[in-house]
Amino acid sequence: MSIPRERIDRLFALAKTAAGNGEFDRSREYVRLARRIAEQDRCGLPRRFKRFTCPACDVALRPGVNVRVRVRDGRIVMRCDCGATKRYPYDN
Numbered sequence: 001m002s003i004p005r006e007r008i009d010r011l012f013a014l015a016k017t018a019a020g021n022g023e024f025d026r027s028r029e030y031v032r033l034a035r036r037i038a039e040q041d042r043c044g045l046p047r048r049f050k051r052f053t054c055p056a057c058d059v060a061l062r063p064g065v066n067v068r069v070r071v072r073d074g075r076i077v078m079r080c081d082c083g084a085t086k087r088y089p090y091d092n
Contacts (some may be wrong), residue, residue, distance in 0.1 A: 010031070012046075012048075012053075019062045028058045054080040054082060056082050057069075059082075067081070074089060074091075075087050076088045
């Protein structure tokens, strides 16, 4: 595994922990730093990172803490506290 990928994974773990503790500003900084690393090294972001970060407010999403998760007809709907909504398909 490359060094940038390891740093992104570590920053995402820190962001999830910070969001779970209610430190949303710290979580936001970790997510922004990880995105900047991915841009500079052109390595892309893992799927779990994309799915569990808010595109609007850049905070790590923790179900039950700062995001509401609902299952609708063939899709998962995630709504952040900031109001941003993400939808993902799933197979029944």
